[in-house]
Amino acid sequence: MGNSKNAQSSATPTLISKGCVVTGKIESDVFVRIDGHIKGDLFIGEGLIVGEDGLIDGNINTREIVVYGTVNGTVKAESIEIKSSGKILGEIQTRTFQVERGAVYTGMVSMAKDAVVEHLVAVQ
Template identity: 40%
Template structure:
């Protein structure tokens, strides 16, 4: 459960369809299907199916729901995702619900953690029995 996931690696290599640059502040809810990179500030919830890369100077003040997330910046809100990676510069202040989690040395996390296996993993285990 705490091992590096290939989906996280793939997120770093996927095409970024939306970029919120450094110095920009967006207020309101963000919704989408592709991958977004945030280097600025978002004040509101972020619901993105493809994935989120939060840059080192990026900040989200709201809840996140996504397939995969890589956090280099700061999140002040809850995170619900299948795959989460918090880098050494990352900070999460809120509860996390995830299938897989990787936290680098130096990262900061304050909140409750709920981990569960994805249904795909459970199906594979059940099929072997």
């Protein structure tokens, strides 16, 4: 057996599929993709993808997040990227913030002093 660091980095990501509804807090060290509906807070160590059909009603704390779907709640992450189909309806706290044309975010955005904001043009 390898050490725990190697075992963690090779762990299978978690997928919550379209049509799946989860109520309650989710905690994970590995990468998570949400295509279903989460009603609760998420604490994700590695990173999170919210798919186009993904809906999160709760707060998120993760290292990095890419949003194609909808988040209703506070998002705290080192890196946040909102794709053209994505929406974050709530407070955003981050260091790096990328927003594609067409994306929606409402609420206060607070960033670290050395944070970078990039407005990306959607590729057609």
